[in-house]
Every structure is written in structure tokens, then in C-alpha cells.
Amino acid sequence: MSCPHVAGIAAYLKTFHFDWSPSALKSAIMTSANPMKGSKDEVGEYAYGSGHVNPISAVHPRLMYDISLDDYIQMLCNLGYDSTKVKLISGKNNSCSNTIDRSLVRDLNYPALSIDVKSNTSFTIKFERTVTNVDIGKSIYKALILPNPKIKITVVPETLTFKSLYEKKSFVLTVTGNELPTQIVISSLMWSNFIQNVRSPIIVNFSD
Known part of the structure; x- marks a missing residue:
């Protein structure tokens, strides 16, 4: 049942933001979702995704992760697709x-x-992201990390300051861990203006 529900929410958001891309709509739905408790088999976000969707909060997501067609093309190239495909x-x-x-x-x-790493191996993984301000013109967001003792997470910069609507800011999130057995480790990043949180799940999958 999740597919028709999410499709309906996307259509609802489109009435407020007619010029937003599909990626922008998806970002609004994901980052405004309410966190859920882990599943019985403890696979967390792999079981329930970003959480319980909230269409009211998604109308004003504050910050947006947008993706262009060229971004998807570059990803396909890096996956090994040739120009014909x-x-x-x-x-x-x-x-x-x-x-x-x-x-x-x-x-x-x-x-x-999300990232896969080899079990029983130390690692340092960096993620680069860019967010677009869809809040009021001037706004400040602080990076908050849901702590997990199994991994260390840092964000640079820790504060994003926006002066205008649709201004973009980039950041780098680094996940560091020591030798861990096969398991799934869950955390999250929240950009907070202390009114609303813009939440991104962080999933590290340790496998052989």
C-alpha cells in the first residue's frame, strides 16, 4: 500500500510546488518523515525506509536535496554503463x-x-551533498547526529547559513569505523533550525 500513498502525497505536494522536480518532491517526503522503531530483525531503514511519511510537514521541507538529469547520467557512467546504454x-x-x-x-x-563496507576492516567513508534552501530567505541550520557508539560521524561545516531563497550549500559527512563483524549500523543526520528537522538516514552495511 505504500506506493499509492506516496504517489498521492507527491501529487499533493505538486499542487504547492508545481515547478519542483521529482527528486525534489522525493526529498521533501523522505526528509520530513517521522523516524520509526527498528524492525524485529533489526535491519532498521532497510525495512521501513526513511520512516512514516508526513504530507503536512513535506509541504515545507525547509531544505531540499535535488538531483539533475546530468547527475543521474554521471552516476550511471560510474556504475559502468557505456554511452549507448x-x-x-x-x-x-x-x-x-x-x-x-x-x-x-x-x-x-x-x-x-548508505554504503557497504567489508566486515572486520577499518574504514573512512566520505559523502558529499548539496542542499537547497526552500525555507524563508535567511535561515541557519545546525547539524545534529544521532549517536551510535559503533561508528564516528562528523559533518563539515557543522552550520549552514542561508541568505536567500533557493541558495545552495554543500557539506561533507564522514563516517569512520573500526573492525566490526557482519551487521547493519544505523544513524542519522538532522539539519535543524530548532523548529523542524531535515532528516537523512545513515546506513552502514558490513558484509563479507
Whole structure:
């Protein structure tokens, strides 16, 4: 039942923001969702996604993670798709370079931050993201991290200051961990103006 519910919410949001892209609408739905308790098998966001959707909060998401067609094309190139396959998907002529960097796939400007790492191995992973201010012209947001003792998370910069509507700001989130067995570790990043939180799930999957 989640598909028709979310489709209806997207249509509802479109009546308020007719010029928003599908990625912007999805970002609003994801980042305004209410967190849920872990599932019985403790796979967290892999079981329930970003949380319980809230269409009222999604109308004014404060910050937005938008993704352009060119961003998706670059992701497909880094996944190893050649120019012919990319054209079939995107409808655009594109020349993917011969250099493939699969690590850059995680830098798609997606509201959630997820990565697979090898178990029993130390790691440091960086995510680059850009948010767009869709709040009032002047606004300040502070990065809040849901603590998880199994990993260390830092955000640079820790504060985003916007002076105008639709202004963009970028940040880098770094996840560091020591040798851990096969498991799923969950955390989250919240950009807060202390009125509303813009939440992004963080999922680290340790596998063999």
C-alpha cells in the first residue's frame, strides 16, 4: 500500500510546488518523515525506509536535496554503463569516459546516505551533498547526529547559513569505523533550525 500513498502525497505536494522536480518532491517526503522503531530483525531503514511519511510537514521541507538529469547520467557512467546504454535510459547523447570510479556513486545527491563496507576492516567513508534552501530567505541550520557508539560521524561545516531563497550549500559527512563483524549500523543526520528537522538516514552495511 505504500506506493499509492506516496504517489498521492507527491501529487499533493505538486499542487504547492508545481515547478519542483521529482527528486525534489522525493526529498521533501523522505526528509520530513517521522523516524520509526527498528524492525524485529533489526535491519532498521532497510525495512521501513526513511520512516512514516508526513504530507503536512513535506509541504515545507525547509531544505531540499535535488538531483539533475546530468547527475543521474554521471552516476550511471560510474556504475559502468557505456554511452549507448546511458542514451537508452536518459534519451541524451552522452560520452562516458573510460575512467570508472564506483566510489563516486555514493555522491549522488540523494537524501539517504548508505554504503557497504567489508566486515572486520577499518574504514573512512566520505559523502558529499548539496542542499537547497526552500525555507524563508535567511535561515541557519545546525547539524545534529544521532549517536551510535559503533561508528564516528562528523559533518563539515557543522552550520549552514542561508541568505536567500533557493541558495545552495554543500557539506561533507564522514563516517569512520573500526573492525566490526557482519551487521547493519544505523544513524542519522538532522539539519535543524530548532523548529523542524531535515532528516537523512545513515546506513552502514558490513558484509563479507
